[in-house]
Amino acid sequence: MTRRVAIQCWFSGLLALPFRLRAGEQADRVLINKARREMLLLKSGKVLKTYRVALGQQPVGPKVQEGDMRTPEGLYRIDGRYAKSQFHRALHISYPSAADRARAQRLGVKPGSAILIHGLPNGQGSVGKDHVKSDWTWGCIAVTDEEIEEIWRMVPDGAVVEIRP
Numbered sequence: 169m170t171r172r173v174a175i176q177c178w179f180s181g182l183l184a185l186p187f188r189l190r191a192g193e194q195a196d197r198v199l200i201n202k203a204r205r206e207m208l209l210l211k212s213g214k215v216l217k218t219y220r221v222a223l224g225q226q227p228v229g230p231k232v233q234e235g236d237m238r239t240p241e242g243l244y245r246i247d248g249r250y251a252k253s254q255f256h257r258a259l260h261i262s263y264p265s266a267a268d269r270a271r272a273q274r275l276g277v278k279p280g281s282a283i284l285i286h287g288l289p290n291g292q293g294s295v296g297k298d299h300v301k302s303d304w305t306w307g308c309i310a311v312t313d314e315e316i317e318e319i320w321r322m323v324p325d326g327a328v329v330e331i332r333p
Contacts (some may be wrong), residue, residue, distance in 0.1 A: 195322050198246070198285070200309055200331045202227055202239060205300060207285070207309060209322055216322065219315050220300045224307035230333075231263070231307055233272055234280035239307050240268065244283075244329040249320070256287030256313040257320050261329050284308045285329075287316035 195209035195216055202223055209217045224231070224239040231240040240263045248260035264272065264279035272279035286308055288295055293313040304310070309331075311319065 193322065194324055196327055198323060198327060198329045200239075200329070202241070202331065202333055205303075207311070209319065217318070219311050219319070220297065222300050222305060222310040223303045224305050225303055227303045228333075231268070231280060231283070232275065233277035235306075236280075237306055239305075239309060239331065240264070240283055241331050241333055242267065244331070246285075246323055246325050246327045246329060249325070250284070250286075253286070255284070255289055255310075255316075256293060257316045258284040258286035258308075259316075259319065259323060260284055261309075280307065282308075285316070285319065285323075286310055287313040 193211065193216060195211050197210040199208045199210060200206070200221065201208075205221050205223065207219045207221050208215050209219075225237040227239060229238060230242070231238040240261075242263075242265055244262040244265065246259050247262040250258040250260065261283045263283040264281065268279050286305075287293070288299055288310065296312055299310060299312065
C-alpha cells in the first residue's frame with residue numbers, strides 16, 4: 169500500500185469514530201424514553217450522548233403518588249444537585265409539576281418529590297452497566313457512576329427534562 173493510500177484509509181476511518189464531545193460542551197435538554205430505557209442529552213436538537221438507564225420498579229405509566237415506584241412522565245427541569253447523597257452524585261428533577269400536584273390532589277394522595285437522575289448507590293459502583301438488567305429505583309432514573317459524572321458536567325441547572333412513556 170502506498171503512503172498516500174494509507175493516509176487516505178486512516179483519514180476515512182476517522183469518519184467512523186464515535187462522536188466525541190468538545191471540552192465543556194453542555195446539553196440544553198435531557199430526553200428520557202422510558203420504553204426504550206434510554207436517556208439522550210441534546211443541544212439544539214442534536215444528540216450529544218445516549219445512555220442506558222434503569223427506572224422505577226413499576227416503569228409503566230406515569231408517577232401518580234409517593235411510593236408507587238413509578239418514574240414520572242412529562243416536562244420538568246433540573247432544579248438542584250447533590251454531590252453527596254446515598255448515590256454517587258444526583259441531579260434533582262422538578263417533579264411534581266402543577267399538573268402532577270393537581271392530579272394527586274384529585275386522587276387524595278401525596279405526589280412524592282425526590283425524583284433524581286443518579287449514579288449507583290454508594291459502595292456499589294462496581295456493578296457498572298449491569299445495573300440496567302432490571303428496573304430497581306424508587307422512581308428515579310439511574311446510570312453508572314462514570315456516566316453520572318459526565319452528565320453532572322454536561323447538564324446545567326435549568327435544563328429541560330422530558331420524560332416520555
